[in-house]
């Protein structure tokens with residue numbers, strides 16, 4: 340059902356690390372933000388793909404996990420009281436007569452603002468599903484396509500399917516916790532990073548991890564709960580492995596989604612921007628983070644943070660030319676400190 344439109348200063352599509360940091364940068368300038376994400380929680384790739392893995396290249400954080408980084412970005416954004424519209428995709432975009440842009444979500448939320456920030460990363464990502472017969476029967480109760488909380492797998496019997504980094508990393512990380520982890524890969528060569536492959540082979544040698552080369556050929560269980568998985572090995576042996584949870588990591592399909600139809604200049608699914616402002620070819624629409632492209636672009640979180648800072652200032656000047664922008668440092672500017680709620684009384 341369509342809802343009554345709400346108006347704000349900036350609509351950020353995507354709540355990955357870069358979208359979240361844009362709230363902070365916009366907030367310093369006195370701008371209010373609404374954020375939209377088709378996932379049901381903020382954090383983008385950091386939360387969906389590697390919440391418990393350490394990141395080593397965030398300035399001044401020698402190590403921080405994906406989840407910690409997102410928690411801290413949420414804390415940093417909180418003085419500016421952003422509004423989140425989660426579990427819904429930004430679907431339609433249209434220009435209003437007053438110059439504002441209107442975004443309509445798949446849940447019928449309507450938000451209008453002079454500034455749109457496209458921070459959609461690689462787009463909406465969905466896991467590739469394995470072609471196992473009977474998958475549908477067990478999918479809801481016994482399949483996970485992402486690890487949100489490692490504790491869930493304590494003392495469970497897991498079958499991980501895949502040969503890339505995600506499959507190997509989770510086989511390594513979950514093997515000390517689970518009762519048993521079996522890694523199934525259809526070839527004898529893994530696609531993962533060299534060090535990770537070596538770790539997997541070492542664990543397999545020490546019997547801490549069961550590695551099977553072959554294919555899953557049947558699923559067994561009752562009422563949607565898996566009990567066993569049949570594997571046909573590359574040598575042709577048919578074996579049964581006890582299994583409570585199946586974790587297929589067979590890659591992700593990424594779809595840019597509706598944004599591809601918004602009239603923005605695209606270069607291989609990336610949005611072209613002016614790298615002095617991060618504006619797209621449409622006035623008032625900006626793109627930052629993994630989704631944007633320009634000469635010299637590096638796809639890293641730290642680059643996205645920089646882009647958010649430059650974008651916020653450029654967008655402020657464009658949308659509010661008559662307002663004075665609070666410049667200077669967070670350490671010394673009293674207007675900024677008041678907005679942050681840290682000004683001395």
Ligand SMILES: Cc1cc2nc3c(=O)[nH]c(=O)nc-3n(C[C@H](O)[C@H](O)[C@H](O)COP(=O)(O)OP(=O)(O)OC[C@H]3O[C@@H](n4cnc5c(N)ncnc54)[C@H](O)[C@@H]3O)c2cc1C
Nearest residue numbers: 353355356357376377383384428429459460462628629640
């Ligand atoms: C395994 C792995 C390890 C990594 N390690 C590092 C590292 O060590 N250091 C580093 O700097 N980078 C690392 N990265 C890359 C880093 O995660 C990305 O650069 C970063 O997440 C990009 O942030 P973003 O906010 O641009 O996009 P994303 O994190 O991709 O977030 C985009 C968000 O937009 C949402 N979205 C998409 N389309 C729509 C739509 N139409 N409507 C609503 N919402 C939408 C998505 O659901 C998603 O939540 C790693 C990536 C992976 C996969």
